[in-house]
Amino acid sequence: MAQHSSKKVIFAALAGNAMIAVTKFAAAAFTGSSAMFSEGIHSTVDTGNQALLLYGLKRASRPADERHPFGYGSEIYFWAFxxxxxxxxxxxGVSFYEGVHKLQDPHPVSDAYVNYIVLAFAMVFEGAAWWVAYRAFKxxxxxxxxxxxxxASKDPSIFTVLLEDSAAMAGLVVAFVGILLAQILGIPELDGAASMVIGVILAMAAVLLAYETKGLLIGEGAQPALVRQLxxxxxxxxxxxxxxxxxxLHQGPQDLLVTVSVDFHPHLSADEVEAAIADLELSMKRADGVVRRVFVEAQSWRAHRAAVRHADI
Structure with missing residues (x-):
């Protein structure tokens, strides 16, 4: 169910970006707007990114095998990175470079109304994709x-699309304001400045996304509430x-590994300990659908403390 929601969000974003990318490039070529060219690059990159996320979800859904006994769930983290x-x-990078180039060689935007029309349609398509991602995230x-x-999220596919679409909406506003001010004030450099601002917005979104997916790649545990429940x-x-x-340890958005070291009551027989372990595994898996593998180790607390001290030496 969670993966279906992720795919729905990604497909919505993919459709919105694909429909507007070509239009932005055409408008940039017709009017000579640097900000509009940056927006075309932005939409093209976002379209490719959503395709990569879909590819990552497909790769992550493969069953475990001998080489990867815990499955491929964490592959979505790699593709999000x-x-x-x-x-x-x-x-x-391209948006910032295009802005610097426009500042070095400023020229007025022609037929600016074309840009306004394209930006208006882009806001509609991007807004629809953003709303789908926002609802899923909320x-x-x-x-x-x-x-x-x-x-706290363990599903980068949803918050990646939300960050991308939020950056896209902010970029559209910046492009609109930059082109409008360049036209009204007769300062074509403002168009290039808008392109540079779009580059900064994208860089900020990328840094936040990279930071969060890095944590997932290294390995993150379950949310504290679930740990307390288990x-x-x-x-x-x-x-x-x-x-x-x-x-x-999250092996994927919907794949949680749980290991427990337990000191059972000393009066229990081996059969009773085995039955208790089986019951614990079943109870933890039933507690939350993300719990896929549970390993319970029977160990006295004294032996466990000794092992921990030995490992710290």
């Missing part, structure tokens, strides 16, 4: 603030005397 690099290197963020929700399931079990350690 590639998207961040492309936004920074291509989108921001549904999953709960009571968290937007920045906190991005930091810990409660283990601690409340009749067979458990003490929890030594509970660790979680």
């Amino acid at each position: 590639v998207v961040a690099i492309l936004i920074f290197a291509v989108g921001a 549904q999953g963020k709960g009571k968290l603030g937007y920045l906190k929700a991005i930091q 810990r409660g399931i283990v601690q409340d079990h009749d067979a458990v005397f003490h929890i030594n350690e509970l660790l979680t």
Whole structure:
């Protein structure tokens, strides 16, 4: 269900960017607007990025095999990081370069009304794609603030599209204002300045996206609320005397690995310990659909502490 939502968001963004990219380039060629050319680059990069995210989702959905026994779920994190690099290197880099070039060789924008028409249509298409991404993101963020929700999210496909579309909407406003002021004031350099501002906006979005996906690539645990829930399931079990350690690791947006070291009551037989382990695994998987693999280790708390001290030496 979560992956279906991610694909819906990406397809909406892909359709919106693809429909407007060619139009922006045509308008830039017709009017000579630097800001409009930057917007065309922006839409082209975004279209390619959404294609990469779809490719990443497809790759991540492959079943586990001998070479990758835990599956390929984390591959979506890699492709989201590639998207961040492309936004920074291509989108921001080309936009900033185009703005600098316009400042060095300023020339007035001709037939500016063409740009206004294209920008208006772009706002409609981009706005529709942004709304789809925003609704999906808002549904999953709960009571968290937007920045906190991005930091806590384990599905980069949704917040990547939301960041891209937010940057796109901001870029359209900047392009409109830059072209309008250049026309009214007769200062063509303002068109180039608008292109540079668009580059800065894209760079900021790319840095934030790269930072968040880097954390997912390195390996992030489950959200604190889920960790507390899982810990409660283990601690409340009749067979458990003490929890030594509970660790979680997201192998993908919907693939959580849980490892638990448990000190069971000493009076339990081997069969009773085995039954308790099976019950704990089933209970934790039922607690949240993202819990895919659970490993429970039976270990006295003294032995666990000794092992931890030995590892720290």
